């Protein structure tokens with residue numbers, strides 16, 4: 001029989017793929033019983049630890065009751081979840097549509113934007129990533145992920161990479177003050193956007209943004225950036241999609257969503273990944289007006305709002321709130337950042353560490369160095385991720401249950417992996 005294989009582009013990170021056999025809290029076990037510290041939580045999707053008993057008990061009970069219920073009917077778990085979630089959302093976001101992934105949420109949100117505005121043009125940002133379906137790829141600024149043929153001509157990418165070179169690169173130190181600040185970012189890129197909109201706003205359906213550019217390399221906004229963006233949205237009366245697929249559900253620490261932390265006002269909110277602790281679910285929340293406008297078209301998702309995923313989402317959210325994991329995310333995140341910054345600054349190829357809560361990026365000089373460090377950490381039983389336009393940013397995004405002991409272990413392994421690279425670099429120079 002011919003050997004079945006995944007598509008060539010499927011990237012396993014390591015020479016031989018890690019065959020996962022089981023996982024518990026922040027630990028993953030391979031088929032040989034080797035135990036890894038999970039610093040990446042299945043690409044930022046496990047919020048409350050692998051196989052969380054509180055979530056899984058409820059999930060197992062639901063499996064015995066009903067596994068599938070398309071939205072032409074309604075299940076109790078779906079209604080219960082919406083009631084729990086609604087308490088955490090602003091009042092204007094009270095209409096909801098369930099899908100199965102982040103990409104589908106983005107697809108639906110883009111359709112909603114265009115249908116609501118009855119205009120074609122969507123503004124996205126150059127370093128953004130929004131998923132793998134055609135529409136989600138079409139609003140993704142990172143070219144490696146864009147569709148090859150049939151690009152969506154009605155997407156305008158506002159460059160924001162100069163942000164990284166901006167002389168006011170103060171975002172890292174100013175997170176606490178982000179809300180309601182007097183604006184310090186002169187927002188050159190947003191001034192360009194303002195000019196663009198002066199000429200094109202009559203065509204513009206809205207803007208899509210990730211509060212923190214995740215796949216793009218954990219890039220945070222500068223102080224005041226979102227306040228300016230908000231002003232622009234109000235000036236031209238254009239709605240905003242906030243993509244919280246990666247940043248939502250406590251990943252950014254201290255608040256459930258990044259839009260709350262950064263003072264953004266979404267008209268459409270996209271959620272997925274950590275929403276249901278690894279069970280597939282995507283969700284789009286929007287206003288009455290947007291929902292009404294969507295009523296003119298048919299939309300359906302067979303598995304959207306799956307009752308088992310809804311139970312997982314309900315108990316995940318309860319667990320995050322009851323166990324005060326937002327605070328843990330904030331505190332462990334701060335500890336990781338400050339310790340890593342201290343210990344990594346000595347390496348000449350280290351560039352910067354940035355992030356908030358448990359979404360942390362370590363930028364190094366080159367993609368090759370990042371890849372070598374990723375592999376070196378793997379050999380020392382630590383799983384982390386990689387991102388950035390040049391693939392030179394190591395991503396640390398563990399479960400919100402990550403403890404101080406785990407953080408210390410992660411730091412030690414990363415520092416040792418950096419040291420190993422430094423030794424190789426200096427040997428190469430000899």
Ligand code: PMP
Nearest residue numbers: 101102103129130131214245246
């Ligand atoms: N938006 C963002 C910000 C993401 O990080 C991702 C996934 N990395 C997606 C959308 C797509 O989500 P999914 O893989 O669930 O389709």
